[in-house]
Amino acid sequence: MNSLSNGRVAQFLDQLHENAEAADRDFMAKVKAQFEASGKTLEEAAAKLVSEERASYRMTYRGHADHFLAVSPAYGRFLYAIARARRATRIVEFGTSMGVSTIYLAAALRDNGGGQLIGSELEPTKVARARANLEATGLADLAEIREGDALETLKDVNGEVDVLLIDGAWSLYLPVLKLIEPRLASGAAILGENAFAPDYLDYVRNPANGYLSQPLAVDEGRGNEFTVRVP
Numbered sequence: 436m437n438s439l440s441n442g443r444v445a446q447f448l449d450q451l452h453e454n455a456e457a458a459d460r461d462f463m464a465k466v467k468a469q470f471e472a473s474g475k476t477l478e479e480a481a482a483k484l485v486s487e488e489r490a491s492y493r494m495t496y497r498g499h500a501d502h503f504l505a506v507s508p509a510y511g512r513f514l515y516a517i518a519r520a521r522r523a524t525r526i527v528e529f530g531t532s533m534g535v536s537t538i539y540l541a542a543a544l545r546d547n548g549g550g551q552l553i554g555s556e557l558e559p560t561k562v563a564r565a566r567a568n569l570e571a572t573g574l575a576d577l578a579e580i581r582e583g584d585a586l587e588t589l590k591d592v593n594g595e596v597d598v599l600l601i602d603g604a605w606s607l608y609l610p611v612l613k614l615i616e617p618r619l620a621s622g623a624a625i626l627g628e629n630a631f632a633p634d635y636l637d638y639v640r641n642p643a644n645g646y647l648s649q650p651l652a653v654d655e656g657r658g659n660e661f662t663v664r665v666p
């Protein structure tokens with residue numbers, strides 16, 4: 436069983452990626468132009484963004500209420516593959532947005548035989564859209580999207596976590612990882628999408644903290660980090 440190869444989920448994801456591209460096109464073009472004009476390296480530009488966002492992540496993401504900021508189809512397929520390989524039954528997601536990554540992960544749960552995904556999203560309108568998208572794919576029974584700040588809503592995830600996707604405010608990558616850390620199963624996969632925050636990378640790349648971590652060659656240049664819990 437592979438829900439990405441054809442059928443309702445595959446068709447809906449194709450449409451959702453098209454919608455995401457259209458909704459985010461102008462914003463992405465603006466970011467690209469600003470980056471090129473800045474003369475900064477990617478690391479310098481990312482460090483500036485992380486520190487600006489740290490001061491006001493709620494305001495920052497309020498400004499993105501209509502943007503998907505979604506994972507790419509290639510990254511989504513990787514999420515699905517990892518959740519299948521891990522035979523995941525419990526997944527936590529920091530940063531659900533409109534639910535694109537959520538659909539890939541929930542599809543993997545269903546194809547694994549069932550399970551539970553706990554998502555988290557600050558913006559109420561995005562929560563509503565993510566829930567509607569999950570309904571449309573027939574995956575809603577596998578996913579619980581918690582509305583509010585993940586630092587609060589993910590305090591209690593009950594039970595072991597097989598896969599953790601970290602894709603919310605960049606400045607909160609390390610705090611959210613530490614929040615979920617006591618629940619990570621041995622061998623859990625942790626996907627840091629756009630993991631530019633230096634404190635996060637220093638932590639997961641230090642073997643003394645119980646992780647094996649390296650950059651991920653999917654969507655190179657987007658700061659994707661792949662980490663395994665090896666306590």
Ligand SMILES: C[S@@+](CC[C@H](N)C(=O)[O-])C[C@H]1O[C@@H](n2cnc3c(N)ncnc32)[C@H](O)[C@@H]1O
Nearest residue numbers: 496504505506530532535536556557585603604
């Ligand atoms: C990059 S987008 C996530 C994209 C999503 N994973 C996907 O592939 O469709 C980041 C999302 O994280 C949300 N976010 C940021 N900080 C958050 C927080 N502290 N708690 C919950 N959600 C947060 C933002 O509102 C935004 O929708």
